[in-house]
Amino acid sequence: MKMRDAGLFALVAALLVLTGMMQSWNLALQILNMGLISAIMALGVNLQWGFAGLFNVGVMGFVALGGLAVALTAMPPVGDAWRAGGLGVFSALIVAAVAITLAVVIWRKRLPARGWLVAAVLLVGFILYRELFDPARDAIEAVNPALQGNLGGLGLPVLFSWPVGGLLAAGAAWLIGKTALGLRSDYLAIATLGIAEIILAVMKNEDWLARGVKNVIGVPSPLPTAVELQENAGFAARFADPITASTIGVKLGYAVLFAVVLIALIVLMQLALKSPWGRMVRAIRDNETAAEAMGKDVTRRHLQIFILGSAICGLAGAMMTTLDGQLVPGTYQPLRFTFLIWVMVIVGGSGNNFGAVLGGMLIWFLWVQVEPVGAWLIGALTSGLPEGAFKDHLMDSAAYMRLFTMGLVMLLVLRFSPRGLIPER
Amino acid sequence: MDLLNAFVALSNFVLVPALAYGAQLALGALGVTLIYGILRFSNFAHGDTMAFGTMAVVLFTWLFQSWGINLGPLPTALLALPFGIVICMGLVLLTDRYIYRFYRAQKVKPVVLVIVSMGVMFVTNGLVRFIIGPDDQRFADGERFLISARTFKEMTGLDEGLAIKTGQALTVVIAVIAVALLFWFLNRTRTGKSMRAYSDNEDLALLSGINPEKVVMVTWLIVAALATLAGTLYGLDKSFKPFTYFQLLLPFFAAAIVGGLGSPIGAIVGGFVIAFSEVLITYAWKKVLTYALPETLAPDGLAQLLSTDYKFAVSFVILLVVLLFRPTGLFKGKSV
Numbered sequence: 001m002k003m004r005d006a007g008l009f010a011l012v013a014a015l016l017v018l019t020g021m022m023q024s025w026n027l028a029l030q031i032l033n034m035g036l037i038s039a040i041m042a043l044g045v046n047l048q049w050g051f052a053g054l055f056n057v058g059v060m061g062f063v064a065l066g067g068l069a070v071a072l073t074a075m076p077p078v079g080d081a082w083r084a085g086g087l088g089v090f091s092a093l094i095v096a097a098v099a100i101t102l103a104v105v106i107w108r109k110r111l112p113a114r115g116w117l118v119a120a121v122l123l124v125g126f127i128l129y130r131e132l133f134d135p136a137r138d139a140i141e142a143v144n145p146a147l148q149g150n151l152g153g154l155g156l157p158v159l160f161s162w163p164v165g166g167l168l169a170a171g172a173a174w175l176i177g178k179t180a181l182g183l184r185s186d187y188l189a190i191a192t193l194g195i196a197e198i199i200l201a202v203m204k205n206e207d208w209l210a211r212g213v214k215n216v217i218g219v220p221s222p223l224p225t226a227v228e229l230q231e232n233a234g235f236a237a238r239f240a241d242p243i244t245a246s247t248i249g250v251k252l253g254y255a256v257l258f259a260v261v262l263i264a265l266i267v268l269m270q271l272a273l274k275s276p277w278g279r280m281v282r283a284i285r286d287n288e289t290a291a292e293a294m295g296k297d298v299t300r301r302h303l304q305i306f307i308l309g310s311a312i313c314g315l316a317g318a319m320m321t322t323l324d325g326q327l328v329p330g331t332y333q334p335l336r337f338t339f340l341i342w343v344m345v346i347v348g349g350s351g352n353n354f355g356a357v358l359g360g361m362l363i364w365f366l367w368v369q370v371e372p373v374g375a376w377l378i379g380a381l382t383s384g385l386p387e388g389a390f391k392d393h394l395m396d397s398a399a400y401m402r403l404f405t406m407g408l409v410m411l412l413v414l415r416f417s418p419r420g421l422i423p424e425r
Numbered sequence: 426m427d428l429l430n431a432f433v434a435l436s437n438f439v440l441v442p443a444l445a446y447g448a449q450l451a452l453g454a455l456g457v458t459l460i461y462g463i464l465r466f467s468n469f470a471h472g473d474t475m476a477f478g479t480m481a482v483v484l485f486t487w488l489f490q491s492w493g494i495n496l497g498p499l500p501t502a503l504l505a506l507p508f509g510i511v512i513c514m515g516l517v518l519l520t521d522r523y524i525y526r527f528y529r530a531q532k533v534k535p536v537v538l539v540i541v542s543m544g545v546m547f548v549t550n551g552l553v554r555f556i557i558g559p560d561d562q563r564f565a566d567g568e569r570f571l572i573s574a575r576t577f578k579e580m581t582g583l584d585e586g587l588a589i590k591t592g593q594a595l596t597v598v599i600a601v602i603a604v605a606l607l608f609w610f611l612n613r614t615r616t617g618k619s620m621r622a623y624s625d626n627e628d629l630a631l632l633s634g635i636n637p638e639k640v641v642m643v644t645w646l647i648v649a650a651l652a653t654l655a656g657t658l659y660g661l662d663k664s665f666k667p668f669t670y671f672q673l674l675l676p677f678f679a680a681a682i683v684g685g686l687g688s689p690i691g692a693i694v695g696g697f698v699i700a701f702s703e704v705l706i707t708y709a710w711k712k713v714l715t716y717a718l719p720e721t722l723a724p725d726g727l728a729q730l731l732s733t734d735y736k737f738a739v740s741f742v743i744l745l746v747v748l749l750f751r752p753t754g755l756f757k758g759k760s761v
Contacts, residue, residue, distance in 0.1 A: 055536060134726075183748055185536050186467040190678045191748070194741035197675060205734045335550065335671075339543055346540060393558075400554035407547025411524060414541055 005354055005422050012361045019369070026244070029251035031368050032361075036258035037320050039360030041337075042344040043265055043353060044312030049342075050351035050424065051273065052305040053285040055185045058176075058192030060337035061199035062310045064329065065172055066165030066317025068203055071210040071327045073161035074220050075153035081143040081208075082151060088136025089151070089208060092129050099125020140208040150211045159222045162261075162318045169314020170307045172199065177306040181299065196338060203329040216327040223253040254323055261319065262357070265312065269353045281305065282351075335403065340367065343410045349420025358422055366409065367402055374401030431716035433585040437574070438712075443704040444697075445593035445662055448600035451696030452655035453673060454680035455607065455689055456648040462624040462687035463644040464525070466538035471652065471677060473549035476670035478513030478653030479660050480557045482506055483564045490566065498568035500591065502657055509657065513649040520545050521645050529641070546671075553667045562665045565592060585716075592661035603654055604693060607647065611689065616643055624687060672737075676703070679740040683747045685754025694755060699740045707733040 012035075020028035041059060048054040102125075103118045111117060141149045172195075180191040204213050229235045229246035239245035272278050284291040284298050292298050321327050340363065348359020375398040385391045413420065453475060460468045468474075485505030495501045524545060528538055571594045574586025611617040616639075623630040623640045631637060656670060663669075680699045684691025710728035718724075731739065747754060 053536075055539070179745060179749065183752070186539055187682065187748055187752075189467065189539065190675070190682065191741075191745065194675055194679070194737065194744065197672075197737045198735075198741060201734050201737060205732060333668075335547070339547065342540070342543060343547070397555045397558065400551050400559070402551070403547050404551030404555065407544045407549075407551060410544040410547065411541070414537075414544060415524075415527060418537075 005358075008358055008362075008421055009354075012358065012365065015362075015365055019365075026247055026251065029248060029255060031365055033251060033254050033258060033323060034320075034368075035361040035364040036255065036262050037316050037323070038341070038344060038364040039357040040258075040262055040265060040316040040319070041313050041341045042348060042356040042360035043262075043269060044309045044316065045341050045345045046309075046348075046350060046353060046356035047269065047312065048305060048309035049345060050356065051278070051281050051285065052302060053185070054181075054302060054306055054309070055189045056192045056306070056309065057189050057334075057338050057342070058194075058196035058199075059313050059341050060332050060334050061192075061196030062169040062172065062313035063317035063320070063337050064196075064200055064203055064332045065169045066162075066314035066319075067321035067327045067329075067332075068210055069165035069168045069314065070158065070161040070219055070318050070321040071216040072153045072168075073156050073164045074158040074322075075216060076155045078143060078148045078150065078152035081140045081148065084143055085136035085139035085208070086151060088132055089140065092133035092136060095125060095132060096129045099129070137208050148211075149214070150208050150216075157222070158220045158322055161322070162315055165318025166311040166315040169317070170311040173307045173310035174303070177303045181302050181306060193334070193338075196334065200329060200332055203332075210327060210329075213330055215329070217325070219322060219325050219327065221325060222257070222322065223250055226250050258319060261315070266353055266357065273353065340406065343406050345420075346410055347413045347420060349422040349424065351424030352420070352422050355420050355422035355424075359420065362421075363406070363409070366405065370402040370405045371399055374398040374405075377401075427584075427716045430583055430585045431713050433577075433581075433583055433587050434716060435713050437585065437587045439704050439708050441587070441589055441593055443701045445590075445596040445658075446704065447697035447700030448596045449655050449659045449662065449696075450673075450676055450680050450700050451693040452600055452603065452651050452658070453677040454684065454692035454696045455604075456651045456655070457677050457681040458684070458687055458689060458692040459644055459648055459651075461681070463620060463640060464529070464538070466535040466542065467678065467686075469539060469542045469674065470520075470546040470549055471648075472671045472674040473546050473553065473667075474513065474517060474649065475652040475656035475673070476553045476665075476667045477516055477549050478509050478649060479656030479665055479670065480509075480553050480667075481512040482509030482653060482657045483557065483562055483660070483665055485509060486564045486566075496567060498591070500565050500567045500595070500661055502564055502566075502661055503595075506653070506657055510650045510653045513653045514646050516549070517645045517649045518642065521641065550667065550671065557667070559667055562660075564665065565661045567591060590662065592658070596658040596662055599654065599658060603651065607651075607689065610647075616640075620644060675737055676700075676740045679744040682744055682754055685756040688754065688756040691754050691756035698755075699743060702743055703736045703739045706730045706739050707736050 016028050016032055016035075019031060041063065044062075045056065045059060048056050099121055103121045106114055106117050106121065140151060143149060176192065176195050180188055180195075183191060203210065206212060207214065210216050224232075226243075226246040226249075229249060230242050235246065235249075236242040280291070280296055281301060283294075284296060284301055288298055341360075344359035344363040345356050346359070347363055348357070349355025375395065378394050378398045378401075382391050382394055417423075453471070456474075457468060457471050460466070460471070482502055482505045485508045486500075486502045489495070489501050489504055494504065496504055524541060525538065528541060568591050571589040571591050572587065574588040577587045578584070609617075611621055619630065619635045620640050620643060622633070623635055623637065627637075630640075656665075659665075659670075659673070676699050680695035681692050682695070683698055684693070684695030708729065711724055711726070714728055715723045
């Protein structure tokens, strides 16, 4: 890292300290925590785009899968639901998997009339699947629908769900990569955009899985919660204001946890980047044909990196759901979870891990703070206007300043510093 | 068995809505495909360009309504349409002049332009929400139905009704006119021919003295008009909500790619392929099957293949199948 880069990180730190002093330390730590998570997501996208030139605009889907992993790992299992329909759902899923595999095998074998065979296999598979699946699903969703109505999780410690989130995202990425990675860059972009929407549609509609839009709440916390700290006599006696102290304490705890993950990832990514593997990957990015001529397996490398990068996004998604303590599929929006991460990588500097981390922290800070600043700015600008519908409309609209600002920041960086704040070296 | 009623029910719930939706998708996909053919990148800001143009139309519609101007049975939005198109043209010309032109002059890789269009998408999206807000806006007025279900039943004496909304009828009529004009322009006028030449082979076109900046400008103007048209018709048929317009990006691209990126005919066919498959697969067939099949065979359930929430999945799977088995699309698009 050069002096200038360190200076940029110091600037972000100063912005956070300033927030702590001028607004509240709780807010500053909140921004820091989400900033750390955003930085991890940015590292994942940077691995795909910055290192390998893979254009993935389905980040939202992988982040959401990470969140799903938390619900499936850390929540207690719902025994009645398992007894009611667990077997049915799983046998249905196995039937579906067998039908699809069979179809692929038939297609690959180049049997005569394979088109009709594949269609027939898929049709029969689909009917069987629905016959098994529908009653099982209804049975599960009928179990205590107000609070559960799903299969629940495995009841494992919540920290365990983070790697599971990565694995789940990696599995999805393997499936997508196998089908879509051979495509040209903008086709891959459209494909990933579509996959993310489908993953979210599944999470919103399959209530038996994680309650869909009814949300999973009360995810267990890896740290003592603020309430637990306040009830602890020793903790309460030590601070003048135990409520503030406890909320700040919990957030600090998360910050340490996230920072450990982030630092471990940066170390790994730096080692990878500087290794022969990293040089090969960048050589593939810069000239695929030449790399292929040198005997490098381009498709395999692409698949590997697509899986690794997506796994990192899934890990970050699981961390975010743990921090929130709930899984709310309705809050996943492509602008926030896909395109904002892209702004972070582009602004920070694609191809440079420190750049991605800086972009993640800085852009997240802006995303949060543009709103109050925008509201203040509009308030100041319109102070001369008479009260009325027009002024109210302007004040209400201040919230959308952030989209505008993010676009503007991205366009300005692309124009005047196209390699980002900390460029690739 | 009652095939006539089955057909009427099918038309009411499947054919008419899918025809209107397909026309809207075709207009949107035409915009995507023209940008791809001439400027050679996938424009992620297209959904938001459409939202911006439609927003202008909505604002003008409200202005005319407040002045008491209307078109009788037709929606006032038709009157506002030309004004909205002009404003949308202003927006795309500004973004081209101050954003895209810089990168075009540098001859950057197409993927850089895609990323730039993401920035434009954010800015336009922010602008639209800033001006009109993120909520649903209804702006259709005038006669709601061309034929309502009840009139149809009275006219024909059938059990099933067939309702055709004014928005749906207008969509099809206007889309046909717009597409006819576009093809006349591309095939018969000098500028249109130079656009096609530029799209086919840039170097040859430049050698024969075609001014690239003029071609690009005309393309943007046409795209703005098509986007505003598609957005307004979609809004009249359903309603205007900025986020929905952003999400339409996926079916647009699916339609354009299925037809073959860069091919205008492909975009139209692709639009209808996507629209009909979405509606056919997410429609509950119970009613139609009950009419069409003998009583013993009538289905118990809804006979719905996928719930309507999965309509994105349908366009996506078609997209994937076409990409895997015929990567240039149905109508030999280009692949840069």
